[in-house]
Amino acid sequence: MAPDAAAFDGDLFPEFTPTSTATWRDTLAADLGADWAERLRWDAGEGLTVRPFYRAEDLDGDVPTGAPGMEAGWQIRHDLASAEDPRRELHEALDRGADALGLPVERGNSEHLLRDLPADVNLAETALHLTGASPEDARRLFASADVDEPRGSLTFDPAARRFASDDFDADDGYRRLASLLRDEADRAPPFRLVTADARALHQAGAGPVASLALALASLSEHFARLTEERVAPETVARHAQVVLPVGTRFFIEVARLRAVRRLFTQLAEAYGADGDARLQVQAVTAWRATALYDPHLNLLRGATAGAAAAVTGGADVLAVRPHDAAQQNAPSDTGRRLALNAQHVLREEAHLSRAADPAAGSYYAEVLTDRLARRAWERFQHVEAGGGLLDELQRGAVQERLTEARGERQDALAQRERVRVGTTHYPNLGEERLGDAPERSERPPRETDAFERLRLATERYARERGADRPAVFLLPVGTPRTRSARANFARNTLGCAGFRAVDSTGFDAAERGARAAADAVEAGDAQLVACAAPDDDYASLLPLLREALGERDAPVLAVARPDALPADERDAVAALLYRGMDLLGTLEALQKQLGITQEG
Template structure:
C-alpha cells in the first residue's frame, strides 16, 4: 500500500524531469522513423497545423509561447473570461430555440412544447422568411412573456415586427419583458444586397432603441448578427471583424441620436456561429468579448463593454446526407459555445438542412443543451478553458486578426461602404474558395458525406422551410459539392433504376488490396457511384470477365505498389478491352504513368474533380 506524503500528491513525482528540447529530440526521432528527415530544431514546425486567418496551431504549448495564463476576471474588463461575474452554482446559459414555421397555430404548439421541456427563451423568425408579423400574438399565445425572453428576427420588416411586439407587451400588461427586437439593418443588407435602404433602416432601428431605453429597460432593440458572414464562408477572424464594424456603425448612430455611450452599448446583442471545431469556437467567443471591450474602452465606457452573446450552431456544417451525424456536430458546437461563455445558445435541429424540423428534432436540439447544463454541469464553471496556454494564445491571435480586419473595414469607410464596394464579398469569397479546395480534397472531411457515405439511406423528407433572404452574400455549405454529385446519382437512379457503378479490380490477396479497396469504395460512394467489388485473381483475363459481368462503365484497380509494378498496365489494358470507359488506379501516380490507366485516386487528391469527371463521362446528367 502506498502512503501519500504529507506534502500532497505530485503527479510527476516518479518521472524524470524533462525539457522542451528533449521532447523535440524525441519527436525528430519518431519523424525520422516514419521517413521524414527532420532535425530537432524543426520538429515543432513539422507537426504544426496551419489554420485560417494566418494562425498556426503548435503541437506543444508552454508558458514560454502560451501568452498570459489568465486574462482578467469574469465580469470585468476586458471581459475575455466572461461578461458576468458569476461564481459558485452558475445556472448555465439561456437555452434559446429557433422557430420559423409560418403557420402560427403550429408554431404556437411548438413554442409551448419547447418552453415546457427545457427551453428558456425563444428566437422567432418573422416576416417573409417566417411567421407573418400579424401572427406574432397568436404564436406566443399562452407564453408568460415576463418569464420567457423573446428575440425577433424579421429582416426588412424589423420595424413593423418590433412595434407589433411592443403593442403585444402593452396589451398583455407585461412590464418586465426581456429579449431583443432584432433590428439588424446592416446584416439584412449583407444578405439581401439592398444597400440603398440602409440609412433609413438604421434611423428606424435607432428609434426602436430609444423607445426600449426609455420604456423597456430589459429589452434591447438591435442585433449584430455575424451569421450572414459566417454563412458566406467567412473565417473566424472575418466573422469577428465584420461584427465589430457593424457594432461600431450602430454605436455611432445611437450616440449621434443622443443616447449616452453606456445606454447605446446596452442596446446591442451579438450573434455568432458555433462550429464543431471546439477550440476555435471557444477562442472566438472569448476574442469577441475582448475586442468589443476595446471598442467600449475607446468610447470611454469600459465598464459597459460586456458583450451579450448569442451563439448558434453553424448552419454551414449541417449536412443533408446522413443528417443524424448533425446531432454530434451540434453537441460539440454547443459544448464549445457554453465553455466559451455564450449567454444564450441555439442548437439547430439535426434536420435543419432538410427543411422545417419535426418534433423529435426539436426535442433533441433542446435536450442537447439540457444534458450539458444539468448532467455535465458545464455551466457551473466560469471560463473553464481560461489559463490553457493553447486557448489563451489562440484567443489572442484571433483577437489580433479580427482587429486588423476591422481596421481595414474602417479605413474603407465602415461596414456599409465595405459591403457596397464588394470588399467584404471579395475577402470572404476568397476565404471560402480556399476552404472549398480543402473540402474537395477531403482535407476537411465531412462524415457521412465525403467520408463514410451511405448510398442506401433515403433522403430525409421535411416540410419546406420559408425561402431565405437572398441577393447579397451567398450562403454556403460544407457538403455542397458532394451534395450536387449525390443529387445527380439520385436522379440517375430514378430515371434508370440503378446508380452509376465502378468496378473495383482487387488484385492479389486481401492483405495486398483491402486498404485501397476500402479507400476507393469510400471515395466513389461520396459521389453517388456504387462500387462493385468481386475478388479476382491476378490474371488479366479473369479481371476483364468480372468487369463485363458487373454492369459498370468505370473501373478502379486496387492493390499494393509492389503488385502494381507487374500488373497495373496489363490489367488496365484488359479492362479497357472489356469496355471500361475510364480506368482509375488507387494510389499516387508513378514517375512513369502506366499505360491504359486514365486517372489516379489517392488521399489528398481532388475527389470532387475526379467524381464530377466520372459522372460526366458516363452521361449522368447535371
C-alpha cells in the same frame, strides 16, 4: 477530512518534480523526430497557426487571461420553424425545457403574431428573440407584453441587412433603431436591441478571424451611427449583443466566443461607453456545416462539437439546429427534440452551466483566444481604415474577400484537405436521399452542396432507369495489406458520388483479377473498374485488364499518384485516385462518361 483551504500554498502535486519545456521538447524529438514541431503545427487559416502545446511561460508578458463579462449558465433557445402557426411548436418546445424562443417574423405577419403571442409566453421567464424583425416589430411586442421588462432580443442589424440586400436603406434602418432606443432604452438588459448579426457573413465564407472582425465592425457602425442619432454610447453598449454561428473546430470556437467579449470591451471604451456594460453572446450551430447525407452525424457536429464549444466559450444563448434541418419538410419532431435534449445533457449531466469560464487557465485556450483577438482586431482596423463596414460593403470589398475565402474553403473540400465525414470521407454507401432533398432554391447554400448534387444525380439517374445505382468493381491485386488499403480508399472516394461497390477478396494473380472484372462488366454488375494494386504492378495489370475488357465500355481507374505510372499508362486510365486529387472534379468527369447529368 476536508483539506484546509487557508493552508493551500498553490502546489497541487508536490510529489512530482515539474518538467521543463526543454525536457518536453527533447522527449518529443526523440520519439517523433527532429521535425516534430513543424509536422504537428496546425495551420488554422487566416494567418493563424497553432503550436502542438503551450506552457505557462506562453502566458507571460502581454497575454491577458480570462474573458470579461462571462457568467455561468445559458439560455436554451429553440428556433420556431415557421411563423405561420407557431403555437403548437412553441408549447412543445417549452414543455421540453426550452427557456428561450427564436421567432421568425419575416413574412409580414408580425402585427397579429406579436399581438397574440404574449398570451402564450411568460416573457418575464421565457426569452423571445425576434429574427428577421424590425424596430417596429419590437414596439408591437412591447405594446402587447404584460410585463414591464420582457426578456429577449431584436435581431436587426442594418449593416448585415445591407450585406444581404443592396436595396436595404441602412441610413433609414439606423434612424428607426435610434428612435426605438430613445423611447425604450430602459428595457435593457432583459431585452437587447442592438445586434451584430454575423450569420450571413459566416454563411458567405467568413472564417473565425473574419467573422470576429466583421462583427466588431458592425458593432462599430452601430456605435457611430446611433450616437449620431442622439443615443448615448452607454445605451448602445448596454443593449449590445452579437450572434455568432459556431462550427466544429472545438478550441477555435471556444477561443472565438471568448475573444469577442475582449474585443467588445476595447471597442466600447474607444467610443467612451463608461460603466461595465456586458455583451450578450448568442451562438447558433452553423448552417453551412450541416449535411444532407448521413444526417445523424449532424448531431455530433451540432451537439457534441458546436454546442459544447459554445457553452465552454461562454455563450449566453444557444440554438442547436436539428440534425435533419437540411432535409425537405424538416425539421422533424425527433430532430427538434434531440436538438433541445443535447443542450439539456450539457447543462444537467455535464454540468457545464456551473462554471462561468470553463476554459480559463488553459494555456492552449488562453493563447488561442489572444491570437484570435489580435488577428481580428487587425482585420477590424483594416475595415475601419476603409471607411467602416458600410463603406466597404458599398465598394464590394467585403464581398470580394468573402467570395475568395468561400472559394478556398470549397477547394479544400473538393481536394479532401478539409473533411466532412459522410460526404467527402467515409460515405454510407447504402444511403439514398433523393426523396429528402429540398429544391436548391429553397435553402441557403451549404459547404457540402456540390458533393450532394453528385450523389443526388446518381440516384436520379438510377431511378429514371429503374435500375440500381452504377457500381464500381474493386480490383485488388498484390499483397493483401497494400491492396486492401487501396481498395478501401477507392470505395470511399467513389462512394462520394453515390457509386456502389462490388467487392472481392483480392487476387494474387493479375490475370484472374482482370478476367473477374471483365465478367462483372459483361454481366452488368459493374460499370466502372477501380484497380487497387502496388505501383509496380500496374505495368502488367493495366494491359491485362484492357485486353480482358475488349470492347466493353467501362471506365478504368487506378489508385496511384500521377508520378507512379508511366505516361502511356496514365493516359490509358479514366482517372487516378490519390490523396490530394481534385475529387469533386474527378467524380464529375466520371459521371459525364456514364451519362449522368446534374439538374440545374
